Amino acid sequence: MRTIAGAPARPAESGFAGVRAAFRCRDDFVRIGNAQGIAERTGDWLKSNESATLMQATNLMPILSPETDLFPSDLLENESLLADVERQWWVLYTRSRREKELMRRLHALQIPFYGPTIARRSRTPKGRQQTSHIPLFHNYVFMWGDLHQRYAALTTNCISRDIPVVDGTELLGDLRQLRRLILTGMPLVPERNLEAGVRVRVCSGPLTGQEGIVLKRRGETRLLVAVRFLQQGASVQLDECELERLE
DSSP states (O other): OOOOOOOOOOOOOOOOHHHHHHHHHHHHHHHHHHHHHHHHHHHHHHHHHHHHHHHHHBBBBOOOOOOOOSSTTTGGHHHHHOOOOOOEEEEEESSTTTTTHHHOOOOOOOOEEOOOOOEEEOOOSSEEEEEEEEEEEEEEEEEEEEEHHHHHHHHHHHHEEEEEEEEEEEHHHHHHHHHHHHTOOOOEESSSOOOEEEEEOSSSTTTOOOOEEEEEEEEEEEEEEETOOOOOOEEOOOOGEEEHHHH
8 A cells, every 4th residue: 555645654454444544544644734734824924924024124214324414513512612713604505415525524624514414204216214314404514614624625626605604603503503403303394485473482392492483384383493694494393382472
C-alpha cells in the first residue's frame, strides 16, 4: 500500500479491514492537509498585516530636523554680542530659493544671522505625509555683522542686494517676538501684507505677554506678529478671551 505524503504509515491490511484502514488513512491526510492549509492561511494573513503596517509606516515620512536658522543660538538674547558697536543689522535679499544655502554659508563663515523658518505639512504624489521647514520670509535673511562680514556674505553669490537697518532696536524687538511665536510650535500662517488692527497682548496660555495685532478673518480671531521693517509677519489663531487691548 502506498503511503500518502504527510500521513502516518499503517501496516498493510486485507479485505474490509484494509478498506477501513484506507479510509482512516485518507481522513488523516485530510486533517493534516487542513492543518497545513490553516497554517498557510495564517501565515498569509500575518504577512498581509505586516505589509499593511509597513505601507502605513512608509506613508508617514519622518519629520526631518530643521537646518540651523539662528546662529549663534542665543543671538537675539546675547547682550554682549549685540552691544558690539562695529556691527549692525543687515537685511539680505537673496536670489530665488537661496535662503537656506545662504544660511549654510553664513554658518560656515561664523557670521551671526537669523532666517525664520516654520514647519509645513504636505503630501507627496504617492500620498505620503511629510513635514518640511520653509523660510517664513521668502528671499530674506537677517544678519548681524560688521562691514567685513557684510563683504564676506556678498561673496557667497546667494545675495541679490543688502539693506542696512537704521532702527536696529525695533527690528531686534520684532525678531524676538517672532522667534517666541515660532518656538511654541503652533500652526502659523505667513502674512505677506500687514493689515490695520487693534494692538493687543496675550493674557493667558503659552503666549502670555506676547504682543501683536488682532485680526478678524473668516470667523477666526488671529494674533499677527509683524516684522515692521519688512511689513510682513505671521499669525496664529487664538481665543478672543485670551487677549487684552493695549491703550
